[in-house]
Amino acid sequence: MARNLARILGGCGSLVPFMKTPACPPRNSSSIPPARTLVQMLFSKSRDFSLPNSSWGEEMMRLYEFYNGQSDVETEGEENQGREWKRLPSYNRSLKYATGGVYLSKIIQSKARLFTRNIREPGAAFEYVLFINKEKERCVCVFQAGHLLEGPPGHVHGGAIATMIDTVTGTHASAISAPVMTANLNIDYRSPIPLGSTVLIESTLEKTEGRKLYISCKVTSTDGSKRHTDATALFVSISVAHLLKG
Ligand SMILES: CCCCCCCCCCCCCCCC(=O)SCCNC(=O)CCNC(=O)[C@H](O)C(C)(C)COP(=O)(O)OP(=O)(O)OC[C@H]1O[C@@H](n2cnc3c(N)ncnc32)[C@H](O)[C@@H]1OP(=O)(O)O
Numbered sequence: 001m002a003r004n005l006a007r008i009l010g011g012c013g014s015l016v017p018f019m020k021t022p023a024c025p026p027r028n029s030s031s032i033p034p035a036r037t038l039v040q041m042l043f044s045k046s047r048d049f050s051l052p053n054s055s056w057g058e059e060m061m062r063l064y065e066f067y068n069g070q071s072d073v074e075t076e077g078e079e080n081q082g083r084e085w086k087r088l089p090s091y092n093r094s095l096k097y098a099t100g101g102v103y104l105s106k107i108i109q110s111k112a113r114l115f116t117r118n119i120r121e122p123g124a125a126f127e128y129v130l131f132i133n134k135e136k137e138r139c140v141c142v143f144q145a146g147h148l149l150e151g152p153p154g155h156v157h158g159g160a161i162a163t164m165i166d167t168v169t170g171t172h173a174s175a176i177s178a179p180v181m182t183a184n185l186n187i188d189y190r191s192p193i194p195l196g197s198t199v200l201i202e203s204t205l206e207k208t209e210g211r212k213l214y215i216s217c218k219v220t221s222t223d224g225s226k227r228h229t230d231a232t233a234l235f236v237s238i239s240v241a242h243l244l245k246g
Contacts, residue, residue, distance in 0.1 A: 047091070049091065054122060055144075057144060059198040063200070067140060067142070070083050085134075087131050088132055088175065093113060094114060116128070123144070124146045126164065127144040127145075130171055137204065138205070139168055139175075140201070143164055145197060154195055155194060156195055161187070162185065162187055165187060166182055168217060173213045177208075177237045181236055182233060185233045186232050188231070192228070193228050201219050213235040214233075
């Protein structure tokens with residue numbers, strides 16, 4: 001497949017107009033990478049930010065392994081292994097989601113990055129992994145809050161908590177009915193979250209009504225003994241044209 005694509009690109013095939021270049025630029029044009037470079041760009045692996053890194057603490061790792069152990073592993077030809085959960089991969093550019101993780105956004109070299117995945121230092125801000133259950137009624141997120149998320153001294157900023165709630169409920173809604181946008185988000189902050197701690201963020205689909213998805217969410221300590229936050233969110237399914245309107 002890669003060889004075929006190289007041949008197509010080498011011959012100014014279907015992807016070239018997409019790059020806003022003239023229909024068939026000269027071979028030495030500097031505005032377009034050589035075919036081999038393009039093939040490398042297209043088939044190189046995108047970073048999946050939901051996989052463990054060296055900043056993940058013991059509790060984050062323990063919970064990741066717990067849910068991952070109950071999750072289907074995506075292998076070619078064997079999608080459903082009957083386990084309860086599925087880990088949702090996480091990239092730093094929206095277009096990677098739109099293409100299933102491959103690789104449109106490498107061609108459109110946009111500077112836009114997903115808000116929660118744009119800090120380079122591992123562990124400094126949002127470290128998280130999301131799992132969704134088979135029926136797509138529930139999501140669970142294991143979230144480790146880094147030192148750049150401080151609000152009140154030693155505790156996580158309320159805006160950072162809201163960001164994570166929007167991310168979890170929004171990813172949940174997207175998995176059911178992409179694309180969606182948040183129309184309404186209500187949050188009750190019940191007890192502060194210590195900076196550096198790992199918490200669970202769980203979302204539940206309450207109901208759908210036409211284009212509307214109602215999702216509830218709670219943030220708790222990992223043993224469930226402390227309720228940090230409660231939230232409800234409304235997502236509305238949109239057309240891609242809605243995003244282009246601005
Ligand atoms: C496989 C896995 C994939 C994973 C993939 C992951 C992707 C990577 C993950 C990142 C996850 C981040 C998730 C962030 C998500 C954002 O942060 S989105 C950004 C913040 N939100 C916005 O900017 C939205 C701004 N608002 C709007 O654009 C528009 O108002 C909306 C929300 C799209 C609705 O507009 P509309 O499409 O014209 O719809 P409209 O007719 O006004 O309303 C539709 C219905 O919703 C109701 N409604 C609308 N707004 C409201 C409201 N505020 N309150 C109550 N009802 C409302 C209306 O009354 C109406 O009800 P019905 O009459 O149908 O009963």
